[in-house]
Amino acid sequence: MTTTPAEFESLLREAVSKAKAAAPPAVDDLVLCASRAAEAVAGVTRGAAVLELVPVEQGGGTNPTYQLQLRKIDSEAPPSDLGIYRVTETGYPVQRWYSRAKWEGNPEKPDGQYANVNDLEGNFKWMLSEPESRLVVLVNFFQQQPAADKKTTTEMKPKGRK
Secondary structure: OOOOHHHHHHHHHHHHHHHHHHHHHHHHHHHHHHHHHHHHHHHHOOOOEEEEEEEOOOOOOOOOEEEEEEEEOOOOOOOEEEEEEEEEOOEEEEEEEOOHHHHHHOOOOOOEEEOOHHHHHHHHHHHHHOOOOHHHHHHHHHHHHHHHHHHHHHHHOOOOOO
C-alpha cells in the first residue's frame, strides 16, 4: 500500500470542504430560479397571483427543504402545491417531489433530481413554458376568473342600466 493514513485524511478533508462549499450555492440557485419564475408569474398575472418558495419546517439537522406554492391574491383559498424541493447534503443534486403529499409519503424517493444549476433552471423553464404544467394550468385558471366574474356581474345588472 502506497497511500499513507495522512494522505487519506487529506483526501477526506478536501472532499468534505468541497461538499460544504457546494451546498450553499445549490440553495442560492434554487432561490434564484424560483425568484425569476415568481417575477414571470407576477408579470403575466399583473400581480393577481404570487409564486413563493416556502421553507418547510423540519426538526433536527435535516436538509433544506422548500415547497413551491402558487396563490391568488385576495383569495381565501389555500395556496396550490407545486412540489417540494430538497437540497442534498452535498448541495447537488437538488431533489424534487411533485407534491407535498408525495414527499411526506415517501421522502426518500424523489420524482426528479437536478444535478446542477442548468438542470434546475431547466425544470423551472419547463414549468413556465409547457401548457400541461400545473403552474401554467393554474395561471390560466386565475386569469379566466376575473373575466368570468365581470361577465356574471354584467349579466346580473337589470336591463337598461349601465
